[in-house]
Amino acid sequence: MQPLHARYPFLAAAREAVEAAAVDLGEVVATDDAVTQRALERVERAITDGTVGEPHRRTRVELLSYPVARVLVSLVDQHVCTRKYARAEAEAAREQFSTEFEATTEFKSTQSQRIELRDLLAEFDLSGSVHEAETGYWVDVGAYLDLAADQRGDQWRLVNRPLADGRVRIAAEELHVLLKQAIRHRVTDGLPFDVPDAIASELDEEVDHLQEVLAELDLTREIDTVVPEMFPPCMQALLDQVQKGEHLEHHSRFAIAAFLTSIGMTTDEIVDLFQVNPGFGEEATRYQVDHIRGDTSPTEYSTPACSTMVSYGDCVNKDDLCERISHPMAYYEKKLDDAEDDDLVDWREENGESGEDEADA
Ligand code: SF4
Known part of the structure; x- marks a missing residue:
């Protein structure tokens, strides 16, 4: 060994x-x-x-x-x-x-067991698909799509890439990201x-x-992805009401704000999202969201469980998945887990908000 x-x-x-x-x-x-x-x-x-x-x-x-x-x-x-x-x-x-x-030549001589790029490319059958360029690499488009499919961020989309002769141009660090993805597939394989x-x-x-x-x-530490299409039906309905400018009871407003906070949205992003609704004054929204987050209160409030949502009449449009979970966060987590990563376009990326680019996540 x-x-x-x-x-x-x-x-x-x-x-x-x-x-x-x-x-x-x-x-x-x-x-x-x-x-x-x-x-x-x-x-x-x-x-x-x-x-x-x-x-x-x-x-x-x-x-x-x-x-x-x-x-x-x-x-x-x-x-x-x-x-x-x-x-x-x-x-x-x-x-x-x-x-x-990156190890220096000097280091190479003392560490004969160093792995080289060509070893990893061969390991994942990529030797014939990755070609050195003047700076960076050209990757055959098939291999690129296979490994970049899970990456988030516009820079990975094919349309935003130099493309020539069926090859996609990438930087050296980006090749590392793709190799990391190949390793992730290998580790996941069979589990x-x-x-x-x-x-x-x-x-x-x-x-x-x-x-x-x-x-x-x-x-909340895991989910930092805002994909409204994957929201549980109750939260979709509440968000819809917010965006149509309809009045929301305090408990409903609390539920949607807590949910959006839990999935990683900042106070500013939530304020932005709510601002289409004239019933949501910026200051009041900001105060409520900060309060939920625990910034202005000793407690960090979490999204209500389904049982609470039901008791307030906020549980609507239940679907099959709802029968298998007991918390709106569990619903969202499951939806994200089951989705193809391609389908997970973060609302913040689409709207130029501050959501982190998870290209390397
Ligand atoms: S069962 Fe839970 S997740 Fe589904 S709509 Fe009702 S409250 Fe939301």
């Missing part, structure tokens, strides 16, 4: 190394606590801060923690966990390979999978812990 494999455990060669060592994962989780704990750290940190934590000093522990982390993600079996985990692994890899690509009972039972405690971490997760 080589350090390179531990740094890039998603590589086919790393998997082969684990197979060649005839490692029995059941035995590993039963006997090697260091591996299990590092695997748990990988997943927990992915959920909480989008990283996979610091590598373990022992190559074997670090490498084996990757397949065990995949087992944990499979046992947790929640889309948000799988997505965050794949994203964190891909980001960790991007940081690592960017550093290694979640069925885990044999014997292995699952050894990891009960870790899985319970991860479930708790997920339950405590503040969805």
